[in-house]
Amino acid sequence: xxxxxQLDSQVPVFEEAPVELRxxxxxxxxxxxxxxxxxxxxxxxxxxxxxxxxxxxxGINGFEAEFNKSQTSFHLRKPSVHISDTAEYFCAxxxxxxxxxxxxxxxxxxxxP
Amino acid sequence: ExxxxxxxxxxxxxxxxxxxxxxxxxxxxxxxxxxxxVMGKEIKFLLHxxxxxxxxxxxxxxxxxxxxxxxxxxxxxxVQPAELEDxxxxxxxxxxxxxxxxxxxxxxxxxxLTVV
Numbered sequence: 492x493x494x495x496x497q498l499d500s501q502v503p504v505f506e507e508a509p510v511e512l513r514x515x516x517x518x519x520x521x522x523x524x525x526x527x528x529x530x531x532x533x534x535x536x537x538x539x540x541x542x543x544x545x546x547x548x549x550g551i552n553g554f555e556a557e558f559n560k561s562q563t564s565f566h567l568r569k570p571s572v573h574i575s576d577t578a579e580y581f582c583a584x585x586x587x588x589x590x591x592x593x594x595x596x597x598x599x600x601x602x603x604p
Numbered sequence: 605e606x607x608x609x610x611x612x613x614x615x616x617x618x619x620x621x622x623x624x625x626x627x628x629x630x631x632x633x634x635x636x637x638x639x640x641x642v643m644g645k646e647i648k649f650l651l652h653x654x655x656x657x658x659x660x661x662x663x664x665x666x667x668x669x670x671x672x673x674x675x676x677x678x679x680x681x682x683v684q685p686a687e688l689e690d691x692x693x694x695x696x697x698x699x700x701x702x703x704x705x706x707x708x709x710x711x712x713x714x715x716x717l718t719v720v
Contacts, residue, residue: 495646527711532713533713534607534608534695534711534712534713534714535647535695535697535711536711537708537709537710540708581647583647589660590635590637590652590659590660590699591637591649591652591660591663592637592639592647592649592709593649594639594646594647594648595646596644596645596646597646597647
């Protein structure tokens with residue numbers, strides 16, 4: 492079955508600390524992987540995507556993610572977070588033969604001063 | 605360039621009433637998608653248009669939901685009659701038709717539907 496799992500529903504962290512948001516996927520959605528962010532009262536915005544090639548993908552706002560095929564993971568990381576990173580983050584995958592995205596349940600990142 | 609626009613941003617209706625949500629995709633985008641997030645759960649695919657044709661409607665929950673995209677431009681999603689379990693945030697997204705399959709989908713702000 493196609494599935495994307497985000498293991499943490501909420502992640503609290505202090506400003507300037509590093510953060511990792513975890514995402515695991517089933518092999519059927521492993522072809523293309525994405526991280527989206529939803530800031531309060533806004534739509535979903537693409538942070539980064541993995542299509543092929545280098546397993547380390549850099550995105551906007553200092554975020555990066557690493558595609559790990561053996562662990563079926565695509566964890567999102569940032570070495571030093573800001574208050575403005577407070578938002579909900581969604582991992583999503585898509586397979587070759589469909590255009591639809593399979594989303595995880597989201598992780599709410601709360602950055603404290 | 606305008607992004608994906610959805611109307612209304614919020615809607616509160618009574619059970620049994622009808623509601624129509626509208627999505628205006630980015631100009632020139634042939635692909636249009638509807639997704640829904642029920643509170644606390646994952647964002648789920650509803651359906652996909654390519655221009656005015658339904659490419660995939662496997663996610664539509666039941667026949668109370670009707671989506672249209674006349675002329676291949678904007679799309680509407682009608683819920684008739686609405687039930688309590690239809691409450692959630694409805695997202696629309698669009699993307700260009702692309703030879704490669706990794707084209708980015710751009711999302712709207714969503715319509716928060718509350719059925720009481």
